[in-house]
Amino acid sequence: MIDITLTPATFDVETVRADFPILSRKVRGRPLVYLDSANTTQKPEAVIRASDRFYRETNANIHRSTYRLSEEATTAYEGAREKVRRFLNAASTREVVFTRGTTEAINLLASSFGQAYVKAGDEVLITGMEHHSNIVPWQLLCERAGARLRVLPIDDRGELVLEELDALLTDRTRILGVVHVSNALGTVNPVKEIVARAHAKGVPVLVDAAQSLPHLGVDVADLGCDFLAFSGHKVYGPTGIGVLWGKEEWLEKLPPYQGGGDMIASVSFEKTTYAELPARLEAGTGNLAGGVALGTALDYVNAIGLARIAAHERALLAHATARLSEVPGLRIVGTAREKAGVVSFVLDDVHPHDVGTILDQEGICIRTGHHCAQPVMARYDLPATARASFGLYNTLEEVDALVDGLRKVREVFGA
Amino acid sequence: MTALTDLYQEVILDHNRSPRNFRAIEGATHSGLGHNPLCGDQLTLYVKVEDGTIREIGFQGKGCAISKASASLMTEAVKGKTLAEAEELFGRFHDLLTGPSDVPAEAKGFGKLAVFSGVREFPVRVKCATLAWHTLHSALAGGSPASTE
Structure with a gap:
C-alpha cells in the first residue's frame, strides 16, 4: 500500500492498483478494465x-x-x-x-x-x-x-x-x-x-x-x-x-x-x-x-506525487492514441496539442452505445454518450462518442484490452 | 448463442445497415419526435392513418443499432394494423423486453420482432428498443414528444 504518511513514494502501477479494492473484482467473469475515470474515479483503501x-x-x-x-x-x-x-x-x-x-x-x-x-x-x-x-x-x-x-x-x-x-x-x-x-x-x-x-x-x-x-x-x-x-x-x-x-x-x-x-x-x-x-x-x-x-x-x-501521476497518464494517453489509431474506421475526436488522459472516438457507423455494450461484455468500462457536453457534440455534428479516460491506476495492458475489444466490436458488426 | 450474439442478431444488424421505411411520409396525419437523452438518439416518425388503420409509416433520425433496427422493424410490423392492434402489440412487445418469460418469443406471434427478446439481458438497452414504440404511441395520441427519460 502507498504510505500516505510518507512522501514522496515511488510510483509502481501494480502497487497503486493493490490500493484500490474494486480493481480486483471481476465483471462478467473477466478482470475489470476501468477506463472511465473522467466520469468518476475508483477509491483507494485509505479513502474508504x-x-x-x-x-x-x-x-x-x-x-x-x-x-x-x-x-x-x-x-x-x-x-x-x-x-x-x-x-x-x-x-x-x-x-x-x-x-x-x-x-x-x-x-x-x-x-x-x-x-x-x-x-x-x-x-x-x-x-x-x-x-x-x-x-x-x-x-x-x-x-x-x-x-x-x-x-x-x-x-x-x-x-x-x-x-x-x-x-x-x-x-x-x-x-x-x-x-x-x-x-x-x-x-x-x-x-x-x-x-x-x-x-x-x-x-x-x-x-x-x-x-x-x-x-x-x-x-x-x-x-x-x-x-x-x-x-x-x-x-x-x-x-x-x-x-x-x-x-x-x-x-x-x-x-x-x-x-x-x-x-x-x-x-x-x-x-x-x-x-x-x-x-x-x-x-x-x-x-x-x-x-x-x-x-x-x-x-x-x-504521496504518489502529481508529477508522477501526470507522467504516467501522459504515457497512457500516448499509447492509447497510437494503438487506437491502428483500429480501422476509428476516428479520435479532439486532437488538441495539449491533452490530458481522455480519448473520445467514433468507430465507423457503429453507434457508441453499441460499442459500450460490446466492450462491457469484455469487462471494459468506458463512457458512451454526449458526456454532459451536448454543445461539444453538436460542434462536431455527432450524437455521441465513446470515451476512454485514465486514472493513476490504469495500465498499458488495459489500453491494449480496449483495442482488442474494439476489434471485437467490428467483428460483431461485420466490419 | 452468447448474450451478445443474441442481442446483435443478423436481422438487427441488417435493419441497422439498411433500415426499411427510412423516409418522411407525404401527407402524414401524425408525426412524433422521440429522444433518448442517455445516448443522444433522436428519431422522427411519420404516420398516415386512414379509417383507423396505419396505411403508411416511416422514420428518420440517428441512433444505435438497437433503436434503428427496432424503428425499422416496427414500421414493418404495424403497417396495415388498426390503431388498437398497434397499441396492443406495443404492450406485448414491452412485456417481451421487460417481463420474465419462459415461453419462446416466436411462439407468441411476434414474428420478426422476436429478435429483440435478447435485449432482456441488457436492461440499459431496453430504452433503445422501445424508443420508436413510445414515439408511435405519443404520435398517435397527438401528445408531447416521447422521451425515454
Missing part, C-alpha cells in the same frame, strides 16, 4: 477507511457542541479544509467552501455572484467546451437577470479560438467561466493566459478544475483565477463532496447562497447577521465524512 473510521470513531456534528467528540469531528473536517487549501496553494482556509461537488459550486457562484453583479444587459462569457454544469447555471442566471450568455468557440481540433477572446470580453462582461481540461475532448486549456487576458479587461474568471485537478494539479496563485471548482469523486475521493475556492476579497462580497444553520451569526425574526467565511456560504450540516475522506484522497495523491 477514512470515511468508515469517521462514522465508527468520530461522528458528531461540527461547530456546535462542547463535547469532545464534536471537537474531534470539527478538527477532522477543518483539517480536511486545510489539506484542500494546501493542495490548491490558496492563501487561506476562509477561501475554501465545501459543496456537494463542482455542479453545486458553480450553482453557488452563479447564484450569489449573479445576484450581486449581473444585471439586465450584462454578459456572461463561457466557452464552447464547457460541461453542462458550467453552462446551465449561467443560462439560468442570464434568464433571470435579462443578461446575455456569450460563448468563445472551439475549432476542429478541439482548441479554444483564442483570437476571438478579446472581442468577446466587452465592457458588459461580468464574469468568464472556463474549463481547465475538457471532459469530452481532453483538451488542456491555457487557463493562465486566459485569466490574464480577462483581468486586463477587469473580468473575473471561474475555472472548472473538475478534470484537471486530479491529473495535472492546480495552483490558484499561479493560475491567477478568482474562483475555482472541483469534485472530490474525480480525485479518488467520495461522491457528494466538492469545493468552491474563491479569492477572499471576492467571497466577502458574495451574498449567501442558501440560508440555514451554521451560516449565521445571530438570527431574530427582524434581522439575521451572517457568519464569517467560509461558513457564511455553507448552510446546513455538510458531508462531514466526505470532507474528511476527501482530505485523505488528497494525501494519497500527494
Whole structure:
C-alpha cells in the first residue's frame, strides 16, 4: 500500500492498483478494465477507511457542541479544509467552501455572484467546451437577470479560438467561466493566459478544475483565477463532496447562497447577521465524512506525487492514441496539442452505445454518450462518442484490452 | 448463442445497415419526435392513418443499432394494423423486453420482432428498443414528444 504518511513514494502501477479494492473484482467473469475515470474515479483503501473510521470513531456534528467528540469531528473536517487549501496553494482556509461537488459550486457562484453583479444587459462569457454544469447555471442566471450568455468557440481540433477572446470580453462582461481540461475532448486549456487576458479587461474568471485537478494539479496563485471548482469523486475521493475556492476579497462580497444553520451569526425574526467565511456560504450540516475522506484522497495523491501521476497518464494517453489509431474506421475526436488522459472516438457507423455494450461484455468500462457536453457534440455534428479516460491506476495492458475489444466490436458488426 | 450474439442478431444488424421505411411520409396525419437523452438518439416518425388503420409509416433520425433496427422493424410490423392492434402489440412487445418469460418469443406471434427478446439481458438497452414504440404511441395520441427519460 502507498504510505500516505510518507512522501514522496515511488510510483509502481501494480502497487497503486493493490490500493484500490474494486480493481480486483471481476465483471462478467473477466478482470475489470476501468477506463472511465473522467466520469468518476475508483477509491483507494485509505479513502474508504477514512470515511468508515469517521462514522465508527468520530461522528458528531461540527461547530456546535462542547463535547469532545464534536471537537474531534470539527478538527477532522477543518483539517480536511486545510489539506484542500494546501493542495490548491490558496492563501487561506476562509477561501475554501465545501459543496456537494463542482455542479453545486458553480450553482453557488452563479447564484450569489449573479445576484450581486449581473444585471439586465450584462454578459456572461463561457466557452464552447464547457460541461453542462458550467453552462446551465449561467443560462439560468442570464434568464433571470435579462443578461446575455456569450460563448468563445472551439475549432476542429478541439482548441479554444483564442483570437476571438478579446472581442468577446466587452465592457458588459461580468464574469468568464472556463474549463481547465475538457471532459469530452481532453483538451488542456491555457487557463493562465486566459485569466490574464480577462483581468486586463477587469473580468473575473471561474475555472472548472473538475478534470484537471486530479491529473495535472492546480495552483490558484499561479493560475491567477478568482474562483475555482472541483469534485472530490474525480480525485479518488467520495461522491457528494466538492469545493468552491474563491479569492477572499471576492467571497466577502458574495451574498449567501442558501440560508440555514451554521451560516449565521445571530438570527431574530427582524434581522439575521451572517457568519464569517467560509461558513457564511455553507448552510446546513455538510458531508462531514466526505470532507474528511476527501482530505485523505488528497494525501494519497500527494504521496504518489502529481508529477508522477501526470507522467504516467501522459504515457497512457500516448499509447492509447497510437494503438487506437491502428483500429480501422476509428476516428479520435479532439486532437488538441495539449491533452490530458481522455480519448473520445467514433468507430465507423457503429453507434457508441453499441460499442459500450460490446466492450462491457469484455469487462471494459468506458463512457458512451454526449458526456454532459451536448454543445461539444453538436460542434462536431455527432450524437455521441465513446470515451476512454485514465486514472493513476490504469495500465498499458488495459489500453491494449480496449483495442482488442474494439476489434471485437467490428467483428460483431461485420466490419 | 452468447448474450451478445443474441442481442446483435443478423436481422438487427441488417435493419441497422439498411433500415426499411427510412423516409418522411407525404401527407402524414401524425408525426412524433422521440429522444433518448442517455445516448443522444433522436428519431422522427411519420404516420398516415386512414379509417383507423396505419396505411403508411416511416422514420428518420440517428441512433444505435438497437433503436434503428427496432424503428425499422416496427414500421414493418404495424403497417396495415388498426390503431388498437398497434397499441396492443406495443404492450406485448414491452412485456417481451421487460417481463420474465419462459415461453419462446416466436411462439407468441411476434414474428420478426422476436429478435429483440435478447435485449432482456441488457436492461440499459431496453430504452433503445422501445424508443420508436413510445414515439408511435405519443404520435398517435397527438401528445408531447416521447422521451425515454
